[in-house]
Amino acid sequence: MHEKHASSFHGNISKIRKLIVQTSLVPGDRLPSERELAETLSISRASVREALRALSFLGIVETRHGGGTFLCEQDRHRYIEILSEFIVTKQTKATDIIEMLRLLERMAFSEIEPTKERLDLLETVIDDDRTFRQQLIFQLKNELFIRIWSEVNRFFEGLDVGDLYTLEERKQFVETWRGMGMPE
Amino acid sequence: MHEKHASSFHGNISKIRKLIVQTSLVPGDRLPSERELAETLSISRASVREALRALSFLGIVETRHGGGTFLCEQDRHRYIEILSEFIVTKQTKATDIIEMLRLLERMAFSEIEPTKERLDLLETVIDDDRTFRQQLIFQLKNELFIRIWSEVNRFFEGLDVGDLYTLEERKQFVETWRGMGMPE
DNA sequence: CGCACTAATTGGTCTGACCACTTAAGTTTG
C-alpha cells in the first residue's frame, strides 16, 4: 500500500547523513544496503537511491556495482561538501551554514598576515561579533571571497541564532593570530 | 517487458543534453515531460529522473512540482550567479581571480591524501602549469568543486598573464605534499 | 591448500501504479 509522502528530497539526504553520524561510520566503511536503508528510514528504495546519488555527486559516498556503497576516503574538512551543498540547494541546515562560516573565517585567518594595525583594529571591535567577523573578512581584500562570505553570512543572520563566536573565542582568535606574527 | 540496459547513468545525461541542443531549447523553455523523455530516449522514467536530478544539481535544469522541468536561465551553476554578477558589474580585478584560484588549489592540497600514485602523476606534468593544476583539482573527485575551479580558471586564462605558479613553486608544492604523506 | 563453481548479496534498471501540485479549460456568477 502506498503511504504518505512526508519526506522531501533534501530531507532524505539529511536522514542518511544523520544515520552515517549516528552509526559512527568512518571513511571507507560500507553503508547499509539500499534495501536496508529504505527499510530503516521508512522510504522507498528509489528515494534512497536518489539521495545516495546526490551524496555521491557531492563526493561523500561512493558506490560500487555489486559491492555496496562506501563512505569516501579521507575525512575531508567537509567545507567543500558543505559549500557545494549550500551553493546548489541553498537549503543547508543551520549547523552547516555556521560551520561554513567558521571555515571561511578560519581560511581568512590563515591567509591574512597579522600586522599590528590589523590586530589593533580587530581588538577595537572585539565586542561585536558581526563587526569583528566582517572586519576580518574584509582584510582579505578579495571581493570575490567577500561576496561569497556575505552570501553565506546573510543566510546565517536570517537564522537569528545570535553570535557565531563567544567573546572568549574572539579573544582566543586574536591571541592565536598574534602568535603567528613574524618576529619582526 | 524488460529490455536491455544499454545506457549508463552518464550516458543518459548526455542524451538529455544532446536533446536540449537538438531541439534548440533556450533558457526558460520547458523540457518534454519525464514520461515523454523516457519514451523518446527509450529508457525508463526512473532513469530519466536520475539524469534530470544530476542536471538539476549542475544548475542546468530546474524542476517544478506539477509544472514541469525547465532549462535554467543561465547555463551555469547557481554559484556562478555570484561570480557572473561580480564579473559583469564590478571591474574584474586580476589579482582577485588569481588569489581565488590559489585559495582553491591550496584547499585541494589540504584535502587530498598524498599517495604515491598522485605524487607520481603530478610529477609527470610538473612542466605544464595548466595541466599540473588541473590534475591536482581533478584528484578531488568532486564535480562541483571541479566546476567552480574550471569557471574561475577560465577567467584566469582570459587574463592571459601566463602561468599561475613558477616551476619552482610547483616543485615546492609536491615536496611539501610529500612531507604530509604518512610515514609508511 | 588452492582453484573452480555456486549461491547470496548488492547496486542498476524497468514497469506500472498512485499521490500532490500546477495549469488551463470550462462553468458559473456578479
Added chain:
DNA sequence: CAAACTTAAGTGGTCAGACCAATTAGTGCG
C-alpha cells in the same frame, strides 16, 4: 462581458515489486 470558481488533464514525486548485472562469500573438489 468579465471575474471568480470549479473541474479535468498534465506533470513531477513517491512507491512497490520484479528482474538484470556485478561483486562477494561460501562450498566442494582436486
